Amino acid sequence: MRCDAVVIGGGIVGLSIAWGLVRAGRDVRLVDPAPATGATYAAAGMITPVSEHRPTERALHALAQESAADYPAFLEAIPGGGGCGFEAASTLLVAVDDADRHAIDELAALRPGEVESLTLREARRLEPLLGPRATAVRRVQEHRVDPRNLAAALLAALGDRVVRGAVRSILHEDPNDPMSPAIGVRIDDGVITAREVIVASGLDAARVEGMPFPVTLRPVHGDILRLRVPGRLWPLLNCTLRARVHGSSVYLLPRADGTVVVGATQREHGGASVSAGGVYELLRDATAVVPAVAELELLEATARARPTTLDNAPLLGRAAPGLIIATGFGRHGVMLAPIAAASVAALVDGVAPPHIAPFRPDRFAASPVPLEVS
Amino acid sequence: MRCDAVVIGGGIVGLSIAWGLVRAGRDVRLVDPAPATGATYAAAGMITPVSEHRPTERALHALAQESAADYPAFLEAIPGGGGCGFEAASTLLVAVDDADRHAIDELAALRPGEVESLTLREARRLEPLLGPRATAVRRVQEHRVDPRNLAAALLAALGDRVVRGAVRSILHEDPNDPMSPAIGVRIDDGVITAREVIVASGLDAARVEGMPFPVTLRPVHGDILRLRVPGRLWPLLNCTLRARVHGSSVYLLPRADGTVVVGATQREHGGASVSAGGVYELLRDATAVVPAVAELELLEATARARPTTLDNAPLLGRAAPGLIIATGFGRHGVMLAPIAAASVAALVDGVAPPHIAPFRPDRFAASPVPLEVS
Secondary structure (H helix, E strand, O other): OEEEEEEEOOOHHHHHHHHHHHHOOOOEEEEOOOOOOOHHHHOOOEEOOOOOOOOOOHHHHHHHHHHHHHHHHHHHOOOOHHHOOOEEEEEEEEEOOHHHHHHHHHHHHHOOOOOEEEOHHHHHHHOOOOOOOOOEEEEEEEEEOOHHHHHHHHHHHHHHHEEOOOEEEEEEOOOOOOOOOEEEEEEOOEEEEEEEEEEOOHHHHHHOEOOOOOOOOEEEEEEEEEEEOOHHHOOOOOOEEEEEEOOEEEEEEEOOOOEEEEEOOOEOOOOOOOEHHHHHHHHHHHHHHOHHHHHOEEEEEEEEEEEEOOOOOOEEEEEEOOEEEEEOEHHHHHHHHHHHHHHHHHHHOOOOOHHHHHHOOOOOOOOOOOOOOO | OEEEEEEEOOOHHHHHHHHHHHHOOOOEEEEOOOOOOOHHHHOOOEEOOOOOOOOOOHHHHHHHHHHHHHHHHHHHOOOOHHHOOOEEEEEEEEEOOHHHHHHHHHHHHHOOOOOEEEOHHHHHHHOOOOOOOOOEEEEEEEEEOOHHHHHHHHHHHHHHHEEOOOEEEEEEOOOOOOOOOEEEEEEOOEEEEEEEEEEOOHHHHHHOEOOOOOOOOEEEEEEEEEEEOOHHHOOOOOOEEEEEEOOEEEEEEEOOOOEEEEEOOOEOOOOOOOEHHHHHHHHHHHHHHOHHHHHOEEEEEEEEEEEEOOOOOOEEEEEEOOEEEEEOEHHHHHHHHHHHHHHHHHHHOOOOOHHHHHHOOOOOOOOOOOOOOO
16 A cells, blocks of 8 residues: 555544645545544543643643644534534633632733633622632633544544554664654555654554654553533533642533533553542542532543653654654643644645744654754 | 243342242243343342341341341352352441441441441451541441342343343233233233233333232432452452441442442432432542542442332232232342242242231232232
8 A cells, every 4th residue: 555644543633634634635544443542532622722831831832822723724624623512612710729729820920811810709600500619710711622523523534544453663765774764654464655654643652663763651541521411400511610629630621512521630650440539539629619510420431541751742743754753742632633733744745843843752762863854 | 922920020139039930840931121230230239137227127127137048048049159259248337427336336236246346456457458537347247249140140040031022011811900810911022921920120110001009119329339459459358348427328348359349329319320429429438438449440330220119128929819029129139139039939839928928019009909918
């Protein structure tokens, strides 16, 4: 099989990249044994570049800001993209104790003009089910999307360009030199040759043979709940709530379909399965902020690992001639999918967008490879 | 189709009754669209006639005591009954606050000689993972069984005597007189004629046509969790723990397969689905008693309705010639299955065991039917 580009990995990032290349007129294949069943399946879908801004992650949040701005156009170019639940929504930042309040006020200082203070009376007018333990509320204008619908729309748009299988290795012009140009991939039952190989397979990227340098990703496990709001409580919420409850974080994201997503724990020890303690903390903190959460039906408790780098920023750039890496998006895969797609499309066109410079994929390799990024 | 007896309902009670009749040499059919998927599927499997004794439920607990005593012989008569996880186990009654302690001491007063006081030091020697919030522990020698395995063994033993379908109505000798002798049942695709019809279909019993009087059952919904103990914490517990945590009840039942069952909420309002508040309370109270529960994997959260009568005791006895009712076992279906099976076998033989007299199935009917129980 021959094509212009082969994308390894069918999470939200790989799917978006593949579709971006199709839109640019490329002949594309995407290889994944089970597309959209990893972190994408768990993701809540907050497009919240302001409220997720951490002071130590400047470059990342510039990227997030740009990606969030690209979202409407990105969705418009996907058949069925209008049905992905993308909508403008206020994010309410909610604090319970003094330290929680301090944490949300830090963000307000970091993004002046974008974080609005609300009185509790104003907050309760917006969200009547906000509980009495909330002591401070700030508002940011952001967006949300439904990642499962988005992944399904991308999968449908890609159609039979999606190959359900596993990549065993990346093939190079000189089989003995992984720095020589990549020329395709070996899959279970054959070979796909391509001008460009794009590695977007999350934690599996560390296991693909033929990488020019080791890709180190850590699995940041998380539990997330999906709940159904009974008719008498509908809509439970209008805004997306991001709360700090005695130092612990929880968010509640309502959808038009009458469900609410409550997430998400973060742990690097312990197993990949749903953690009883994680579920307990989510329900404890969610009911602390919105007591009526106790009246909801628990539809689903899901655990997935977020493919995360050592500095929490993605690996995004060219790794060798014919080889691009776009993975390690951690908690931000859904938010960053449009910019990942646009950046890889530019790289394939021979242009390295300046905003990806901080995300060189070899930045953790023992001896960074001298590399002309172009 | 003709047979000696047709059992409506394939929960643990109906399955046990059908198997008891097969053992007595009867030609039996059991009809259920989905056997063992109702309350039986959720049940934990505590055979705890002492620790579930309520002062107001004397007759019920005499029945429970007898049923628990019958369990070993009952299982021995089932092919594969040895693999149902039946075992002797201490039940530890655990209290957190003064009122909780008062509640467990009431039981000790009710069953003198059967409830042993343990010091906290003795309790921690038995259960090293018992948390610091336990302030009083009592011990009772009881048993446990795995209801899913038991139901599977009974289903296998019954084999093609199990008809997967729904009963539409009970047929009577005089089609216009539901007090006339029952002669069989109408199912979706035909009729099964039988000398005896046994109604054991739980909440569905209220919907079967042709009953001589209305059967009133209330669904008592409950949530129950199944968790897996990671190797480093195995075995989490040896005993079955029944705890009261600030007035709320929780139990933890460990199994040899490395899982722990945590249950169970009780609610009569709200939906039939898993309740977020219910799961929260179970995890909150279980971690209060055994903090290491937070380290377990959450395998399953299940909600089912327990078919419960107005006085919490079952409906067990003859309702009309050829018609026996054995349902409404509420929280006690698994514990009472052996005595239900033995009692119905006796009724079919024309003997009414005296211990079932308090459980006349017509005791809530508007005008109790004058009935020779024989």
